[in-house]
Amino acid sequence: MTSTPALPNFDDVKQAQARIAPLVHVTPIHSSAQLSALAGCELFFKCENLQKTGAFKARGACNAIFSLARQQLRNGVITHSSGNHAMALSYAAAQCRTKATVIMPSDSLKSKKDSVKSYGGELIECTPTLDARESTMQAIQAKTKATFVHPYNDPLVIAGQATCAAEFHEQVPELDILVTPVGGGGITSGSCISTMALSPDTRIIAAEPKAADDAYQSFQAGKLIELPSPTTVADGLKTNLGSLTWPCIRDNVSDIVTVEEQEIVNATRLIWQRLKMVVEPSSAVVLAAVLKYPEAFKNQRVGLILTGGNVDIDQLPW
Amino acid sequence: MTSTPALPNFDDVKQAQARIAPLVHVTPIHSSAQLSALAGCELFFKCENLQKTGAFKARGACNAIFSLARQQLRNGVITHSSGNHAMALSYAAAQCRTKATVIMPSDSLKSKKDSVKSYGGELIECTPTLDARESTMQAIQAKTKATFVHPYNDPLVIAGQATCAAEFHEQVPELDILVTPVGGGGITSGSCISTMALSPDTRIIAAEPKAADDAYQSFQAGKLIELPSPTTVADGLKTNLGSLTWPCIRDNVSDIVTVEEQEIVNATRLIWQRLKMVVEPSSAVVLAAVLKYPEAFKNQRVGLILTGGNVDIDQLPW
Numbered sequence: 155m156t157s158t159p160a161l162p163n164f165d166d167v168k169q170a171q172a173r174i175a176p177l178v179h180v181t182p183i184h185s186s187a188q189l190s191a192l193a194g195c196e197l198f199f200k201c202e203n204l205q206k207t208g209a210f211k212a213r214g215a216c217n218a219i220f221s222l223a224r225q226q227l228r229n230g231v232i233t234h235s236s237g238n239h240a241m242a243l244s245y246a247a248a249q250c251r252t253k254a255t256v257i258m259p260s261d262s263l264k265s266k267k268d269s270v271k272s273y274g275g276e277l278i279e280c281t282p283t284l285d286a287r288e289s290t291m292q293a294i295q296a297k298t299k300a301t302f303v304h305p306y307n308d309p310l311v312i313a314g315q316a317t318c319a320a321e322f323h324e325q326v327p328e329l330d331i332l333v334t335p336v337g338g339g340g341i342t343s344g345s346c347i348s349t350m351a352l353s354p355d356t357r358i359i360a361a362e363p364k365a366a367d368d369a370y371q372s373f374q375a376g377k378l379i380e381l382p383s384p385t386t387v388a389d390g391l392k393t394n395l396g397s398l399t400w401p402c403i404r405d406n407v408s409d410i411v412t413v414e415e416q417e418i419v420n421a422t423r424l425i426w427q428r429l430k431m432v433v434e435p436s437s438a439v440v441l442a443a444v445l446k447y448p449e450a451f452k453n454q455r456v457g458l459i460l461t462g463g464n465v466d467i468d469q470l471p472w
Numbered sequence: 473m474t475s476t477p478a479l480p481n482f483d484d485v486k487q488a489q490a491r492i493a494p495l496v497h498v499t500p501i502h503s504s505a506q507l508s509a510l511a512g513c514e515l516f517f518k519c520e521n522l523q524k525t526g527a528f529k530a531r532g533a534c535n536a537i538f539s540l541a542r543q544q545l546r547n548g549v550i551t552h553s554s555g556n557h558a559m560a561l562s563y564a565a566a567q568c569r570t571k572a573t574v575i576m577p578s579d580s581l582k583s584k585k586d587s588v589k590s591y592g593g594e595l596i597e598c599t600p601t602l603d604a605r606e607s608t609m610q611a612i613q614a615k616t617k618a619t620f621v622h623p624y625n626d627p628l629v630i631a632g633q634a635t636c637a638a639e640f641h642e643q644v645p646e647l648d649i650l651v652t653p654v655g656g657g658g659i660t661s662g663s664c665i666s667t668m669a670l671s672p673d674t675r676i677i678a679a680e681p682k683a684a685d686d687a688y689q690s691f692q693a694g695k696l697i698e699l700p701s702p703t704t705v706a707d708g709l710k711t712n713l714g715s716l717t718w719p720c721i722r723d724n725v726s727d728i729v730t731v732e733e734q735e736i737v738n739a740t741r742l743i744w745q746r747l748k749m750v751v752e753p754s755s756a757v758v759l760a761a762v763l764k765y766p767e768a769f770k771n772q773r774v775g776l777i778l779t780g781g782n783v784d785i786d787q788l789p790w
Contacts, residue, residue, distance in 0.1 A: 182500060184522070203748045204502070265745070423785065427583070430521045430781035432748040463748035467741060472786070 161343070161402055162313035164351035167320055170313040174216040177249055178206050181318075183325050186428045193444050195451040198326045199425075200459045202318060203433045207273070209390075209462025210318050210341055211242035211305070217314030218303045219246040227252040232300035234258070234280075234287035236389055237266035238462050239305035244275025255300060257291045259283075263389065265466040283383045284394070306340030307396030316344030322457055323352040330454035333440040335461050336360040336369045336410065337391035339399025345459070346406035356457075357408040359450070361443035363388045364412040369395050369403065373410040387415050387471050390436035390461055409450075413442040419471050421445060425460070435471055436461045479661070479720055480631035482669035485638055488631040492534040495567055496524050499636075501643050504746045511762050513769040516644045517743075518777045520636060521751045525591070527708075527780025528636050528659055529553075529560035529623070535632030536621045537564040545570040550618035552576070552598075552605035555584035556708055556780050557623035562593025573618060575609045577601075581707065583784040601701045602712070624658030625714030634662030640775055641670040648772035651758040653779050654678040654687045654728065655709035657717025663777070664724035674775075675726040677768070679761035681706045682730040687713050687721065691728040705733050705789050708754035708779055727768075731760040737789050739763060743778070753789060754779045 162170075181201045190197045202210035219231060230253035233243050240256035247254035254275040258267060259282035270277045280290040295302060304311060318341065319332060332349060334342040342360045349356050362369050366384035372395060380394045395403065403410075413421075421438035425431055437460040444451050444458070480488075499519045508515045520528035537549060548571035551561050558574035565572035572593040576585060577600035588595045598608040613620060622629060636659065637650060650667060652660040660678045667674050680687050684702035690713060698712045713721065721728075731739075739756035743749055755778040762769050762776070 208748060426750050426785050430526060430750040432744050432750055467744050467788075468790070470785075470788075 159309050159398070161398055162309045162316065162347060164347055166309065166313040167316040167348055170217040171317045171320060173220050174213055174314060174317065177216045177246070178212050179204065180321055181205050184429055184431065189424065189428045193451065194448050195444070195454045195456050197444070198329070198455070198457045199429060200318065200322045200457060201431065203431055203437060203460050203463025205462070207238070207241045207245045208464045209238035209242065210315060210459070211238040211462070212245060213317050214311035214314030214340060215239065215242035215246040215303065216249065218308060218310040219243070219250050219252065221310050222301060226301045229298060230255060230300040231303050232291060232295050232298065233303045233305060234291045235305045236392060237262050238390055238464060240275065241266060241269045241273060241464070243303055244270050244273035248274045255294060255298065257287050259287065263464070263466045266464055269464065305393065306338030307398045309398065312340055312344045312398065315340045316348045318459060319345035319348040320352060322459070323348065326457055327353070328455060329353060329356045329457040331357050331359055331451060332457045333359050333361055333443060334459050335391055335436055335439045336362045336403070337436070338393035339369065339395040339403050341459060341461070342407065343399040343402035346402055350406065358406060359443070360403065360407050360410045361439045362410060362412050363391055363418060363439060364414050366392050367412045370410045370412050372400060373404065388418050388436040388439050390434060391439060411443045411447060413439055413446055417442040417446060423472060431460070432463045432465065433460050434462050434465045437463070477627050477716070479716055480627045480634065480665060482665055484627065484631040485634040485666055488535040489635045489638060491538050492531055492632060492635065495534045495564070496530050497522060498639055499523050502747055502749065507742065507746045511769065512766050513762070513772045513774050515762070516647070516773070516775045517747060518636065518640045518775060519749065521749055521755060521778050521781025523780070525556070525559045525563045526782045527556035527560065528633060528777070529556040529780070530563060531635050532629035532632030532658060533557065533560035533564040533621065534567070536626060536628040537561070537568050537570065539628050540619060544619045547616060548573060548618040549621050550609060550613050550616070551621045551623060552609045553623045554707055554710060555580050556782060558593065559584060559587045559591060559782070561621055562588045562591035566592045573612060573616065575605050577605065581782065581784045584782055587782065623711065624656030625716045627716065630658055630662045630716065633658045634666045636777060637663035637666040638670060640777070641666065644775055645671070646773060647671060647674045647775040649675050649677055649769060650775045651677050651679055651761060652777050653709055653754055653757045654680045654721070655754070656711040657687065657713045657721050659777060659779070660725065661717040661720035664720055668724065676724060677761070678721065678725050678728045679757045680728060680730050681709055681736060681757060682732050684710050685730045688728045688730050690718060691722065706736050706754040706757050708752060709757060729761045729765060731757055731764055735760040735764055741790060749778070750781045750783065751778050752780050752783045755781070
């Protein structure tokens with residue numbers, strides 16, 4: 155065991171921005187007059203579904219891999235992920251000409267498995283629990299000495315994800331509220347770091363599926379609570395907060411709100427129909443939260459981070 | 473009967489640009505490294521699915537309605553359309569505070585019918601033939617004296633649609649080829665006018681569903697050929713060329729190519745999966761054409777106009 159590394163600061167985020175700029179897109183902001191009218195506030199969507207590999211995870215994976223020493227790169231990288239981090243690591247490794255091994259739960263979307271392989275990553279499936287993911291990975295890592303890139307509880311990954319909110323505040327100044335989806339907490343803690351530095355008056359509200367509400371429960375209890383194997387249509391948000399992300403979120407978000415499965419599906423449909431964007435259900439959790447608690451957002455300038463667009467279009471959740 | 477009006481020139485297009493600027497979006501250009509690699513050329517997609525009302529038709533409808541005299545506006549406007557022009561006219565009429573009556577074939581997508589009503593248009597259904605559309609409309613128009621805004625065979629509509637290619641050439645200079653979808657010919661003839669003025673070296677290739685290939689047949693025969701009631705998954709491209717659009721297309725496009733129904737569906741899926749964009753099958757005809765005839769596009773800078781994003785997400789064509 156190594157000691158817990160420190161949370162990145164905004165200097166780390168600026169370094170990440172410079173490091174990953176050639177590798178990722180500055181994603182656009184989209185809006186819909188009809189969606190804003192429906193929500194009763196001004197909505198700005200940060201389209202990470204249009205990011206490389208179709209999700210914000212490309213930011214953190216690129217920052218982590220392009221920070222590795224040459225010796226580490228020789229042994230490759232390894233991770234476990236329900237999908238988007240796996241694809242992001244495969245992409246980042248290919249850009250860096252190193253090898254990525256990814257452990258994915260067997261119930262991951264076929265489209266995400268295919269995509270990992272298409273980016274050149276080696277895919278290894280395991281039973282869909284956090285324990286199985288970690289034990290499978292450790293067994294392989296013992297042999298290959300590959301560097302583990304955690305999907306969220308890693309300072310370089312968090313600094314990479316933080317570049318999303320940093321961009322967002324430059325593109326849309328003076329947001330009253332930034333709504334982030336919360337799974338493992340990488341994008342939420344990163345959003346906290348960038349928002350404190352660039353737009354300290356913006357409040358951060360994290361949105362989470364009720365069916366995987368470890369962050370909500372932790373926030374209410376004031377201590378880290380883990381859930382064993384939650385299931386939600388927002389498959390990117392099943393993971394538990396980590397030792398790095400939890401204290402940052404505890405100390406910096408204004409609130410954590412939860413939404414039901416059907417609310418997530420309804421919000422996904424709305425984004426497809428109104429924004430004309432293909433987004434995964436994890437992306438829609440933020441809109442579902444705004445529509446569920448209109449009083450909290452009324453007449454505000456509200457930024458929403460869309461996590462990604464990697465859905466199996468043959469297996470839509472409606 | 474009035475005499476056939478003249479085709480607009482590029483001055484008309486510039487006037488249209490100024491007239492409709494407050495009413496429509498400058499739509500973004502999206503690309504995908506994976507799609508470009510697949511096609512063997514550099515692809516630039518003009519995202520009219522992100523246009524107001526979800527289709528390029530908002531341009532022409534706004535230009536037509538905002539050009540009407542006050543007396544004409546008192547009697548409202550009327551049209552027949554399989555969908556996107558109907559929605560566009562309803563939107564434009566609402567912006568101008570006049571009434572739109574729209575005749576739609578009964579087999580139009582439910583989402584498009586709902587959308588016409590949501591914009592405040594009065595929807596009247598008819599049997600799905602061009603004859604029925606025209607006779608139903610004439611009967612109503614005789615009573616209301618509403619001004620008919622043709623979906624494509626109208627100089628103001630063509631000038632409005634021409635603003636799309638005008639924008640495109642400013643956003644992406646030096647396209648080698650511009651691929652336009654062809655139905656009634658409004659977007660294609662408009663693209664010819666703007667391209668001749670702004671980027672005369674760009675060749676225009678029109679793409680059409682084989683199942684509704686009146687433009688292809690006309691181009692091959694050198695005379696206007698009409699098809700009675702074609703059926704295609706690209707429901708926006710069923711219409712026949714008109715007396716204004718046909719000669720412009722005949723004289724200015726480099727080629728017209730056709731694609732099969734399954735090729736359109738496959739290309740639609742690719743755009744959803746790779747561009748993360750919700751587009752209607754009519755939008756995908758242009759990509760289907762590029763993928764079908766790779767030699768014609770090899771290593772070129774290719775612009776593609778995506779017509780719109782109005783699909784019924786409960787009735788996907790796969």
